[in-house]
Amino acid sequence: MPRTKKKNSKGGQHGHVQPFSDEDVSIETLSHCSSFSDGASVADEGGEVSEDTAQEDFQYKLKGFIDSTVDKSAKTRQGALDGLKTAMANRILYEFISERRMTITDSIERCLKKGKGEEQRAAASLACLLCIQLGSGIESEEVLKTLKPVFKNILADGSANIQARQAVATSLGLCTLVAEDDIVDVFSTMECFESLFTRSYAKGDGTFPSLNPQMSQLHTNALLSWALLLTICSGSQLKEVLRKHMPKLPGLLESEDVNMRIAAGETIALLFELARDMDAEFETENYNDLCDKLSALATDCNKHRAKNDKRKQRSVFRDVLKAVEDGDFQTETIRFGNERMTIDGWVRKRTYDAFREFVGSGMNYHLQANEFIRDVFELGPPMLVDSATMKAMKISRFERHLHNSAAFKARTKARSKFRDKRVDVGEF
Template sequence: MPRARRRDGPRRGGRGARSNAKMESAASDDEAASEVLSHYSSASEGTSVAEEVPGGDVVDEQAQQEEVEDKLKECIDNVMDKSAKTRQIALESLRIAFSSKTLFDFLLERRLTLTDSLEKCLKKGKGEEQSLVATVLTLLCLQMGSGPEGEEVFRSLKPLLITILTDSSASPIARQSCATALGMCCYIAAADMEDLVSCLACLEGIFGMSCSTDASLVPSHHSPLLQNLHCSALQSWSLLLTICPSTQIKKILDNHLPKLPLMLSSDNVNLRIVAGETIALLFELARDMEEDFFYEDTDLLCTKLKALATDSNKYRAKTDRRKQRSIFRDVLHFIENGECHEETIKFGLECMYVDSWARRRMYNAFKEILGSGVRHHLQNNELLREIFDLGPPLVLDAAAIKASKISRFEKHLYNSAAFKARTKARSRVRDKRADVL
């Protein structure tokens, strides 16, 4: 199981005249945001080497990079703007930039300014803005890595994240993002057991209501927004389990393995699935410590898992049933046979195998926060490459990159051939004259 940690700590967005003015102002704000995002999007498509264009000119990557950095500096300044809309546009631009590119050098000298700005936004912002700030904070921590810089970012905003997360009067959306941010930032940058234990306890306090034996606190009594919060808290908690020392895992097994199956009866499909995956993760961690680990209620647990793996209740959405059955078949198979479904993740010229529940939880956590940028970070972000044992980033020359790509024309020919073959196959099946076996 990979660990990305250092020292002795844990492993690891007139009346008519006024109305027109407002509309024009809103339009100009949207145009500004569109311009920032389009500039960054076009820049992020560039490769790590200069490429020749049809006219024979060479793309000036340095000038392009400077233009991108100027836009990012403007976004960082706008995070402190008086207008809530301008702040959200700036935060959304930063979110896209941080998830699409590795920017350690650029952010290194600006992290204190940006951290201070994010802290002020968390304090005075509301709902959606707070949620966006928490996401940007997570990405900033991911960019800084597990060294002193990342630890500094985490330590400065950890108390505020916990305050919002545990405030029942705060926006559920903001609390949900803070739950994700607390777990991810602790996983990346926590330097000692005290940070890890306090974050685990905080997250337990949130999702614990969904696995309470008190009838008034059963999952069916919770609103969808509260269930989503519990789901995020449980995901963050299970992520932190992957860096817990064995002594801590033993306590968690005793306290939570009997309780977590209660969440399998939730009417929220995502909460059921996360609970099932967490149970599988606990079994995996327990078997890592004791090969002959035995849980006395395994038969009862397997009965519940089998029911979810074969659930055909019509009141559930078809996509929910399909997703649930697939996950719980994997969970049941692992608990009964100890075999984990293997997934292959391809990025650039490399591939990575997700062959354990711990790696699955880690990869899904990064994929959720990075979105489509996860492959870029797997290729270039030293933190992720250390966590997943990928070694230093590959240094490729122009010839290697060009050889790994197929041209647009070749892709078009392939798609055309595949379309024709598919059409012929379907026509034969649909033809009433076809033989019926």
């Protein structure tokens, strides 16, 4: 890639490349997005020139990060990955990233294969942010096509770094949601997650496997990604999932790990919501026993559990119990700029939580400016566009977006199949 400035000659490292600090994010990055929160942005005379300079400096810094993802120093690579992650979480960089998509993807693949622990975690997270930036279409599909075999190898490798496996279990789920173009392949990826979290199911004799906290977290992450992909399953696939997993999922409510208990409870609530969208009278075997378990967790007074764990658990399971017993959901309103969005069900909650895990504090900005995320949550086109984004909207971008929009609409149809009254999903 051509470089506009000379690199540091020592060890091939870039002396100017440093990870974004919190100050960089708030001052350098988010200043370009101010019009989304202010509602209006008026440049002073000469302001356009300084903004152009700031944009050039920002892009130069990003190019430095991309170059440094192949540095010999693991610390430098880690810093570069973190810098790119922070930038992508806090700004819309479609044009810049689209032009360098293959280079960034190659770097992620290399760091996943040759890196260790934290570097692999950062690379896995960056893959998700890359897909979020590119949206649903041919570009993100190609990213996933390259990285999916690497992700699945790490997931299946019991000798791989456990933190890397945990990160991949989360990242593969969201990348699949965004970029997978074949619902059969979605189900295949779900089976990879099943091969992990089902190891936490009760054994044939009714006892539960003894797992260390790190392995339990891997299983929890796999379960949450599996639940995320449930939201785009067809009716026939959902029917098979209910038959296969509903008898055993409630057993995870007895896990020693509070995160697994909560993940299992939220997944059960999600499954009930999806099933009742197809059959309003849906109930499962041992329904009363399940409600008793949920009620006990919603009022848990177990002295052996930490107070914070019990408080967090009781709050979640009160909502889960309402979902299973009455089909109710505690709605939540998300405000961003001059807009608001209602989280009105478990499908939307699981999807929102998955995106927010990667973009963090940048979620409100992405809800305003990211066309793909706005499509997912049915918010319509961005209402406000800052000047930097306007300059990036070239004709070539719209040409590419036409394809991406078509691909997204096709996928949306698949995701909403189970809600279509014309689809025959059979009896439970």
